Amino acid sequence: MSDHGFAFLDGDAKKEIRRALLKAVALPGYIVPFASREMPVARGWGTGGLQITLSIILEQDVLKVIDQGCDGSVNAINIRNFITSVTKVMTTSKTSRASIIQTRHRIPEHELRENQVLVFQVPYPEVLTTVEPDTAQQKQMHADGDYSKLWVLLYEDTSQYGDSRISNRYPVQVNNHFVMDPSPIPKYDIPRMDNCPALQLFGAGREKRMYAIPPYTTVKPLKFDDREFKIEVFPGVCCERCGARDVFFDEVRLGSDRRYFCSDTEFCDKNMEKNDAA
Amino acid sequence: MIADMDLEQLNRNNFRNCLEALARPGNVYQVYPYNHSVIMAMASMLLYPEVTFYQQTEGDWNMIKAITGTTEREAHEADYLFLDVPDKNILQDVKSGNQQNPEFSATLICGCQNLKSGTSVILSGPGVNGRRQTTLPAPVDFLELLAEKNRHFPLGVDLYFLSREHGICALPRTTQVDFL
Numbered sequence: 304m305s306d307h308g309f310a311f312l313d314g315d316a317k318k319e320i321r322r323a324l325l326k327a328v329a330l331p332g333y334i335v336p337f338a339s340r341e342m343p344v345a346r347g348w349g350t351g352g353l354q355i356t357l358s359i360i361l362e363q364d365v366l367k368v369i370d371q372g373c374d375g376s377v378n379a380i381n382i383r384n385f386i387t388s389v390t391k392v393m394t395t396s397k398t399s400r401a402s403i404i405q406t407r408h409r410i411p412e413h414e415l416r417e418n419q420v421l422v423f424q425v426p427y428p429e430v431l432t433t434v435e436p437d438t439a440q441q442k443q444m445h446a447d448g449d450y451s452k453l454w455v456l457l458y459e460d461t462s463q464y465g466d467s468r469i470s471n472r473y474p475v476q477v478n479n480h481f482v483m484d485p486s487p488i489p490k491y492d493i494p495r496m497d498n499c500p501a502l503q504l505f506g507a508g509r510e511k512r513m514y515a516i517p518p519y520t521t522v523k524p525l526k527f528d529d530r531e532f533k534i535e536v537f538p539g540v541c542c543e544r545c546g547a548r549d550v551f552f553d554e555v556r557l558g559s560d561r562r563y564f565c566s567d568t569e570f571c572d573k574n575m576e577k578n579d580a581a
Numbered sequence: 582m583i584a585d586m587d588l589e590q591l592n593r594n595n596f597r598n599c600l601e602a603l604a605r606p607g608n609v610y611q612v613y614p615y616n617h618s619v620i621m622a623m624a625s626m627l628l629y630p631e632v633t634f635y636q637q638t639e640g641d642w643n644m645i646k647a648i649t650g651t652t653e654r655e656a657h658e659a660d661y662l663f664l665d666v667p668d669k670n671i672l673q674d675v676k677s678g679n680q681q682n683p684e685f686s687a688t689l690i691c692g693c694q695n696l697k698s699g700t701s702v703i704l705s706g707p708g709v710n711g712r713r714q715t716t717l718p719a720p721v722d723f724l725e726l727l728a729e730k731n732r733h734f735p736l737g738v739d740l741y742f743l744s745r746e747h748g749i750c751a752l753p754r755t756t757q758v759d760f761l
Binding site: 308309310314315317318319321322323324325326328329330331333335338358359360361417418442443445446447478480481500502516517518519520521 | 592599600601603604605627629630684709710711734735737739753
């Protein structure tokens with residue numbers, strides 16, 4: 304901390320990120336370009352989320368970092384250690400105690416509340432990339448509200464397979480206007496973005512883009528009216544550690560065995576504590 | 582606490598409250614003054630060499646230009662406009678962005694006496710849980726013009742009201758304002 308100012312980034316870098324953040328909140332779902340900085344981790348390893356967190360964090364914040372629901376994975380630990388080394392903020396694994404939650408590819412199981420900020424690490428911010436590679440054309444399509452190529456993709460999947468084959472990064476429409484990439488979260492988490500009390504910020508450092516969903520904003524997956532949006536379900540499965548059902552599970556293969564554990568480790572630990580107390 | 586803050590610390594605290602205010606229209610947050618002025622504090626927090634500003638307020642703007650490296654422009658070109666009071670004539674001229682780049686729009690920071698009196702309105706839209714009744718420190722004709730500027734989303738103008746009691750509340754372009 305002595306070699307750098309608070310939160311690593313210099314003042315003008317923070318102001319650039321903050322400018323883009325304010326525009327992103329005012330334009331829900333719209334991708335705002337920004338001058339992404341070099342960070343002491345490789346691009347593609349959470350630099351977008353890291354830059355957002357470092358630009359918003361205060362001394363009194365309590366930080367939680369997760370990677371696919373896990374507080375203890377290498378990526379989460381390294382990012383948490385780096386942020387605390389340059390800010391000295393308190394950290395927690397408890398979702399309910401955190402004021403800023405930086406996440407890779409999951410939304411915590413515990414219901415989020417107001418005064419929390421969820422910062423997503425995003426690898427591919429542009430939802431139209433899979434159907435339109437030209438970035439200028441993508442921008443024009445967003446301007447025109449022309450998402451026909453996404454609808455065609457959805458139609459082809461539905462006609463051939465009965466449903467969309469998209470397993471994660473499912474396109475969502477925000478505030479009935481822009482269609483955006485929700486980052487590679489599972490479909491299970493998509494309905495939990497809708498009308499969420501917490502502020503959701505998305506950063507893609509390598510792609511130099513960010514976007515946001517303000518609290519209490521409509522977020523709907525793209526879906527034909529006569530097709531139900533189906534999330535992942537695990538019929539008959541419960542967590543081997545805590546016994547939880549109807550949550551998002553990690554599947555672990557041990558030899559020919561398939562074993563299931565809660566993807567959100569803090570949620571699982573809390574259940575274990577409850578079980579022990581009972 | 583305020584007296585102990587350096588400028589960087591002041592800026593990050595003010596930014597966080599500004600972000601929360603924009604994300605939750607109608608809610609009032611605190612701004613810590615810089616050089617005894619909340620407008621100066623906002624200018625110090627928002628301005629840097631890549632953006633431009635226009636001002637129609639009292640304050641040491643030469644100092645702001647010196648410490649932020651920002652350029653002053655005419656109202657119709659400026660990214661940030663700092664005004665003593667909500668001014669309809671200036672609002673008329675400010676940029677609203679374009680369909681490809683709606684972020685190329687202006688942000689207004691309007692001073693006011695307090696945030697408790699003014700025009701009674703109901704707010705709705707992103708950031709508002711259902712509908713929220715509140716008062717906005719601006720005349721009806723100003724708010725009507727703002728609604729007109731924000732009619733064709735994503736084009737529009739984002740606005741902050743800044744009170745002399747150090748309060749801030751925001752109206753992003755997505756907020757629907759209905760008069761009571």
